[in-house]
Amino acid sequence: MRRKKEKEDREIDLATKFMQMGQSLATEGIENKDLTIQQMGTIMIFMGGLLLGPNSDDDIFKFGELCSMFSAKKILENVDMASFKNSTTYEDLIEKLKDMNDDNNDDNK
Numbered sequence: 594m595r596r597k598k599e600k601e602d603r604e605i606d607l608a609t610k611f612m613q614m615g616q617s618l619a620t621e622g623i624e625n626k627d628l629t630i631q632q633m634g635t636i637m638i639f640m641g642g643l644l645l646g647p648n649s650d651d652d653i654f655k656f657g658e659l660c661s662m663f664s665a666k667k668i669l670e671n672v673d674m675a676s677f678k679n680s681t682t683y684e685d686l687i688e689k690l691k692d693m694n695d696d697n698n699d700d701n702k
Contacts, residue, residue: 604644611641 615637622631643652 604649608641608644611644612638615639615641 615634617634618637619631619634622628622634640656643649643656646652
């Protein structure tokens with residue numbers, strides 16, 4: 594029982610920190626008219642809320658799955674998959690993405 598109480602206390606503490614950081618970012622975004630930063634603050638507040646409540650573990654897992662699917666979608670939309678033809682591992686994928694980033698940085702110079 595004590596272990597469960599410690600876990601709940603820790604989750605409340607972390608939720609509070611996420612929400613405070615999120616509020617700071619949202620305020621900064623509003624003040625600087627930067628909607629991206631404002632939205633990141635809102636997302637952090639949301640993540641803090643995920644830690645609260647009896648189903649927080651399930652909620653966090655579902656949110657993680659949603660983020661993974663969105664990330665995969667973004668990769669498929671923005672990457673020439675032919676260039677990944679011979680990539681067989683996660684490390685290969687990361688190396689190809691780094692190479693693409695370096696190529697983009699060279700193009701912007």
